[in-house]
Amino acid sequence: MSDLAPSQSPLILFLRRALDRHSSGVIYRDLAAALRQAITEDVLGTGDVLPGERDLAEAIDVSRTSVRKAIEALVGDGALIRRHGARTAVAERVEKPLSALTSFSEDMRSRGLQPGMTWISREVGPASPAEIMALHLSVGARVCRLKRLRTGDGLPMAIEHAVVPADVLDDPEVVTASLYDVLAERHRRPVRALQRLRAAVAGAEDGRLLHIEIGAPLLVAERRCFTADGTPVEFTRTYYCGERYDFLVELRAQDNV
């Protein structure tokens, strides 16, 4: 245990600073926002315990009422967990990483196929207009391009063409297996992706690489991945062999109506 006086604890200091910086005039809203920020910025880690409501109220100089309303908001969206009699704690986030949804290797494994990979090309160069658009780059920015042939149980399944801004990844040789691991190392782990699916027909090069005939159907996925702050970090076009691959999506109705 640290022997800091309660008012000196990192959390208290963080909250006080956050409340001073932007106050909307509605205390419990601001406090809820500050707590949320403390969690996302790891001032409060998952499983950590909050000070008691009374102590917290006194430390940041608001009423217990306000502290409770703020905490209630966070409990409402599952960020905090309250237990009568025990202290309130930050919820354990069993967050399934985005890579589980977008990684080719994990996708293959979940289908019971052994993932494999062959490099087609790796290069750094100036961004094309389409890449500038997709990655929100400025004109003249450079990008890193990774082109791979993806296989499942040894059979060619897809051609993957990944583009990453050069300020995130300047050396394509760094990527040996997983692009996501490299991005995570550099603290650019994507948490959200927008994917556009369309159909196309195989051209000469596609046919040669995927061992299919020219004119065979292809499923094209264009995916843009974003970090938590909304910055695009990856733009990937994947050409799946339409005869060997399909794509599963679950849809849910909205609450209203």
Next chain:
Amino acid sequence: MSDLAPSQSPLILFLRRALDRHSSGVIYRDLAAALRQAITEDVLGTGDVLPGERDLAEAIDVSRTSVRKAIEALVGDGALIRRHGARTAVAERVEKPLSALTSFSEDMRSRGLQPGMTWISREVGPASPAEIMALHLSVGARVCRLKRLRTGDGLPMAIEHAVVPADVLDDPEVVTASLYDVLAERHRRPVRALQRLRAAVAGAEDGRLLHIEIGAPLLVAERRCFTADGTPVEFTRTYYCGERYDFLVELRAQDNV
């Protein structure tokens, strides 16, 4: 707390400047426009709280009546949210997640296209083995089949082949516009769907109906829809024209899976 005098707050300064610049002579109309601009230019972020009507009125030197009329206009188109007793806040954008279950008509409208439809065939008959599997039917059960050509702005977009168990829908003539409306009337509204996407090439009939060449790429969606209790109510195969249609999916790192 920030120590800005109320009249010095960024919002107030922004509004005063906007009102000075172009005043049409109709105060509440100008103020509404200024507020709208403040929101679009992020002077007011989503979730932010407005000053009270009285304070705002005093700060920009108009009457509370005018402030209220301006706010009412923004509340009307959903930009602001008012709660009796609590302050007025900028609406959180409830942007519809792309994983929402939508009908073809809604989908087209959200793309800014006018949905249209032509019947190809309507019939009731014994379920095929594939239909029995997909809809969890018993052997010998009957199904209702609806085959439609779907258009967007008059252009053929997709061939839709919907299959519904006959105990849900026994007369295909009942469906005039929306199949979902009919299902909702019968309390069989689907709330969840599993959709499989793959690529294919257009055959002779597809090409004729969609006005595309044979061999052109098609995006094939096989969708199974379920009601709240998990009963399958619809099995639909849709052949989208690959050149005119694409499919957007949003992926997110998910909590507590």
Next chain:
DNA sequence: AGTCCAAACTGGTTGCTAACTGGTTCCCTC
């Protein structure tokens, strides 16, 4: 060393007060 119990926590709830906010009405001027 282990058990047990009570004190000292914790969150949950209620009642009250005061100040503030949007909702409404009525009156007035231009």
Next chain:
DNA sequence: GAGGGAACCAGTTAGCAACCAGTTTGGACT
């Protein structure tokens, strides 16, 4: 009809105090 002003109603925020009901903890007892 737009604009201003005032008064009043009803709901929310915020703070305070007291008390209830669980959990934790440590010390007394065996």
